[in-house]
Amino acid sequence: MGFIYSQLFVTPTYPTTSCAGQTIIVTGSNTGLGKEAARHFVRLGAAKVILAVRNTAAGEKAKEDILGSNTKVKSSNVVEVWHLDHADYASVKAFADRATTELERIDVLLLNAGVADDKFLSSNGHERMVDINVISTFYLAFLILPRLQATAKRFGIRPRLTVVTSEVHGFSKFPERNESSIFAALQNPDAKNMSERYPTSKLLEVLVVREIAPKLHGVTLNMLNPGLCHSELSRDSGMMLEVIKFFLARSTEVGSRTLVAGAMAGEESHGTYMSDGIVADEHLSPFVRSEEGKKAQEKVWTELKGVLEGMEEGVTEGLRCMTEGSGNGTDAGLYASTGISYAS
Template sequence: MGFLYSQLFVTPQYPTQPFTGQTVLITGANSGLGLEAARHITRLGAARVILGVRNVAAGKEAKEDIEKSTSREGICEVWEVDLASHSSVLAFGERMSTLPRLDAAILNAAVAKAEFSTAEGYEQSITVNVINSLLLGILLLPTLKATRQKNPSHTPRLSFVVSEVHAFARFPEWKEKQPMKVLSDKSTANMRQRYPLSKLLEVLLVQELAGRVRGSEVIINMINPGLCHSQLGREAGWELKLMKLLLARTTEVGSRTLVAGATAGLESHGSYMTDGHVENSAFSPFVRSEEGGQAREKLWAELEVILEGVRPGVMQIV
């Protein structure tokens, strides 16, 4: 009922809070929610907006579109990053570390796969939506923290775009020793449930990350944009297409929630935001349960091993 009410009767507030002088990163910014969020942030006075994209040509088109619609040239930059590749994420993180400041990062890039495929030894949704999204967030922490030290009056934000569909996922695999490895077994993978499950894993791990970082240094939050018209579900079946036809928000309206996450206060640290507001009661019952806490600890332990194998010492950043 909450989902239907939100989709049909709630319109997130149009962004007005300025980003004057700020440097902001948005991944998945060449289309959909990321593009529209970048447009708002550019319109609101950001000094530098980095479009993190896998498709550079599409990113350049997005840059031109944003600059034309906002009449602000030279603000957007197109930086390549492919979250299906560890080496690409590491190179992108290294490049981001050269920035003199980073005031907000909106990690929006994700995949919704209908067919099983792998990337870096794991099912691709797990690699992109979970493992490398957390890797990128961790790699950004030093620059975000340094920005806070240079500008004590401003606390940087690190926002992960999640989804309310995390509440629909079943996760019996959490009891296994290596849940993400088990989920990457093609013979047992349920790809119809994979996107919601990947978002459940992301929610659990971002919660754990936020618990290890002081909100006074970097505010880490999770954003649920609601069901929106975007390219994310282009591989999905007719059920999602029909639901979008009946209920989906425009990408511009959905993007307002991303901008809200990038301006939210300390109360949003470690929290779930929906319709642009903190709403921790919208975490699934599993996330809030004792079993959910146990699953979170097990996933974090597995993630530590994976990421240390990708770049030794990386977990010392947290």
């Protein structure tokens, strides 16, 4: 009922907070919610908006479109199109290296890129939604985290690391949490219930944010639910969803306001779930808020940390460095303990 009420009767506030002087990265911004959020950031005076896209030709078109609708922008250099493919870890790494080298500051990393498949597809040896929506997303987050931390220190600000998740996190029963390795279970191509996989990928995002946020200082990490919105996400999801969207979905622009709200939110949003553009942890699923959810969250993070460290040793150090005390060190053998095969 809360979902239908929000869709029909709540319109997230039109963004008006100035982004002057800020450098903002939006992943998956050649189309959909990411593109509309980027359009807002440009209108709100951001110094630089990086469209991080896997298809740079589509990114250039989006740039043209955004600049065309923001005629007051003085220089077309405000928007830059950079290549980023979540399905290629080398591309994620190259993107992060470039961002670290070329950008003097990063105020916002808006992690929006995502896929919703209706069948089992693989990327980097993992099921694709788990890989693109979760593994690559947090790989990029950790690669860029040191730059966010440096920005915080140098400019005396609190950069934001914002993950676009979804209320469908509550649709997953997540039976894989009872397996000895969650990520190994999720990469089994014989998985029967693929209709739950997109919700599971969004649940994993929620669990990881909740687990790591208390360990992270100086940077605001939050997550948000944009609501059901028109975009290209459901291109493979069939007629039923199209009908539901026809009656209930927000326009892409209205949905994108929730991304801007997350990206501009203050410290009060740290570790929280935002919905309709405001902090709304009470809208997290009962499972996420339960003791069982907390246990699952710890297990998911231990495993994901293992996967990320297997890809690049030390990549999650940024989290450890920002941790108060010394109890969060790297456990010997942890990374080998997940029983998962890693792509090199």
